[in-house]
Amino acid sequence: MPSTENNELPRGRWTSVLTDVHFWVPFAVLIGGLILLKSIH
Amino acid sequence: MQSVAAGSESAVHEKNSRLRKLQALGILSGFTAGAWLGAAEAPTKLVSAGVSPIVISLIMVIGVFLARWSLPALILGTSSIRADLRRTPHLIIWALLAGCIWAVANTMTIFAIRDIGLSIAFPLWNSNSLLGILWGFIFFNELRSAGWRRWAGVLGGALVMCAGAALLAIASSTQAPAAHSMRGVWAALGAGILWGTMYIPYRKAYLSGMNPLSFVTFFTFGELGMMAALAISYLGLAPLWQELTRARDVLFWLMLGGFVWVIGDVFQQYAAKYVGISRGIPLSNTNQFWGMLWGIFVFGELRGSGSSTYAQVIGGSLLMITGVGAIAFSSAGGTEQGQWKAAARRESRRYRIAEDYVDARMQGKQVEGEVRPPRTWLDWTLVAGSTAVFVAFAAMARAPILSFHWVPALLLVLATFALFLFCGFALWRTTRFN
Numbered sequence: 306m307p308s309t310e311n312n313e314l315p316r317g318r319w320t321s322v323l324t325d326v327h328f329w330v331p332f333a334v335l336i337g338g339l340i341l342l343k344s345i346h
Numbered sequence: 347m348q349s350v351a352a353g354s355e356s357a358v359h360e361k362n363s364r365l366r367k368l369q370a371l372g373i374l375s376g377f378t379a380g381a382w383l384g385a386a387e388a389p390t391k392l393v394s395a396g397v398s399p400i401v402i403s404l405i406m407v408i409g410v411f412l413a414r415w416s417l418p419a420l421i422l423g424t425s426s427i428r429a430d431l432r433r434t435p436h437l438i439i440w441a442l443l444a445g446c447i448w449a450v451a452n453t454m455t456i457f458a459i460r461d462i463g464l465s466i467a468f469p470l471w472n473s474n475s476l477l478g479i480l481w482g483f484i485f486f487n488e489l490r491s492a493g494w495r496r497w498a499g500v501l502g503g504a505l506v507m508c509a510g511a512a513l514l515a516i517a518s519s520t521q522a523p524a525a526h527s528m529r530g531v532w533a534a535l536g537a538g539i540l541w542g543t544m545y546i547p548y549r550k551a552y553l554s555g556m557n558p559l560s561f562v563t564f565f566t567f568g569e570l571g572m573m574a575a576l577a578i579s580y581l582g583l584a585p586l587w588q589e590l591t592r593a594r595d596v597l598f599w600l601m602l603g604g605f606v607w608v609i610g611d612v613f614q615q616y617a618a619k620y621v622g623i624s625r626g627i628p629l630s631n632t633n634q635f636w637g638m639l640w641g642i643f644v645f646g647e648l649r650g651s652g653s654s655t656y657a658q659v660i661g662g663s664l665l666m667i668t669g670v671g672a673i674a675f676s677s678a679g680g681t682e683q684g685q686w687k688a689a690a691r692r693e694s695r696r697y698r699i700a701e702d703y704v705d706a707r708m709q710g711k712q713v714e715g716e717v718r719p720p721r722t723w724l725d726w727t728l729v730a731g732s733t734a735v736f737v738a739f740a741a742m743a744r745a746p747i748l749s750f751h752w753v754p755a756l757l758l759v760l761a762t763f764a765l766f767l768f769c770g771f772a773l774w775r776t777t778r779f780n
Contacts (some may be wrong), residue, residue, distance in 0.1 A: 318435070318436050318697070321436065321696055321697060322436055322439055325696070327440070327485060327547075328440070328443070330481070330485075330543065331440075331444065331447060331543050331544065331546050331547060332443060334447065334540060334543040335443065335447050335450065335540070337539075338447065338451065338454070338536060338540045339450060341532065341533075341536045342450055342453060342454060342536070345457055345529050345532060345536075346457075
């Protein structure tokens with residue numbers, strides 16, 4: 306049975322994550338949320 | 347030749363029938379999530395008992411943390427969670443990110459409840475569904491090739507929900523103190539944007555084949571880490587400890603609120619998995635309806651307000667529910683599901699995940715030949731430890747002095763548990779919680 310585990314190199318994985326728009330949109334919204342929270346606190 | 351064609355036709359029929367069943371299951375999960383998420387907000391009424399919003403959020407998150415490890419350990423087992431993680435290790439980053447977003451949003455909701463009240467704040471932060479539709483369309487091919495009827499259902503529903511939210515915002519200016527009403531509105535809308543975006547990691551995880559119960563266990567490290575950082579930076583360690591000590595009588599109720607929230611969130615995760623975020627979020631946003639029931643009937647919110655305020659709140663809530671209904675009944679057809687698969691293939695290729703694994707998990711199944719590992723001593727230790735913490739805090743707890751109506755509370759609790767049992771059984775029977 307072929308393995309279904311992900312054995313790719315960590316470096317490739319990080320590159321995939323950091324060039325993925327799915328990462329940057331939530332990250333930017335999180336930063337915006339922290340700024341808003343600071344201003345209303 | 348004929349028997350081969352008949353066999354193939356039967357397989358297609360079986361697959362379509364399963365997809366329809368999963369869609370129905372997703373819709374049911376969304377409604378059940380709404381009931382539990384609505385019930386979980388009730389303990390935040392303790393803000394009026396003089397406890398800091400940051401402390402309330404922190405304690406709720408501790409309850410959430412305990413629940414997010416003990417429930418998956420009980421239902422799935424930590425060995426299965428580890429197996430999931432080995433296949434999709436990159437999702438830890440998204441789980442942590444989503445957890446951080448949740449913590450910030452939850453803190454904002456507590457400011458919003460304090461400033462504009464539960465029955466007004468709820469519908470405002472539930473504007474997250476509009477954002478969920480947008481992100482679902484842009485990033486995950488939701489509503490692509492969906493046909494004009496489904497587009498009309500989802501977009502029409504979203505517009506009706508906007509009208510309802512606007513009506514409720516107008517009502518807020520008459521109910522809340524003028525000095526803080528705008529701050530409350532901003533806090534509620536901010537929470538909506540954060541929560542709407544939090545579904546990007548959710549959907550990504552489920553298009554990658556991850557089990558919802560595995561995702562939430564890592565998600566919770568982001569929640570607790572971010573919430574602890576917020577509490578320490580805003581209050582300082584010594585004042586935080588003093589506040590916790592002073593509030594020890596009510597800590598249990600807040601932790602219980604966190605626990606109830608997790609049950610709702612688990613159902614919400616299954617809704618996001620089986621009907622996508624563009625439909626799953628509005629469905630679980632029926633928590634607005636449940637929140638309104640808790641706020642008005644159990645806590646006596648809006649007492650003494652004029653009839654026009656009641657008309658605005660009830661009318662606005664009904665408009666939002668109508669919009670939600672329109673979206674719920676625009677479920678994804680075959681061509682749109684083909685687009686979802688294309689989005690899933692993008693994840694498979696980018697992160698090198700086996701396509702058969704993703705395909706099986708999207709159908710709520712395990713990969714052929716895959717055996718679910720048995721539970722270990724670690725699972726039972728997690729369950730026992732969490733239970734012990736809850737029992738210890740329950741022993742210290744006292745009922746807060748608030749205006750509270752027991753009969754409607756009991757009826758709401760019974761209805762919430764009935765949904766839990768019905769949907770939990772349906773999920774187990776159809777997917778074994780995959």
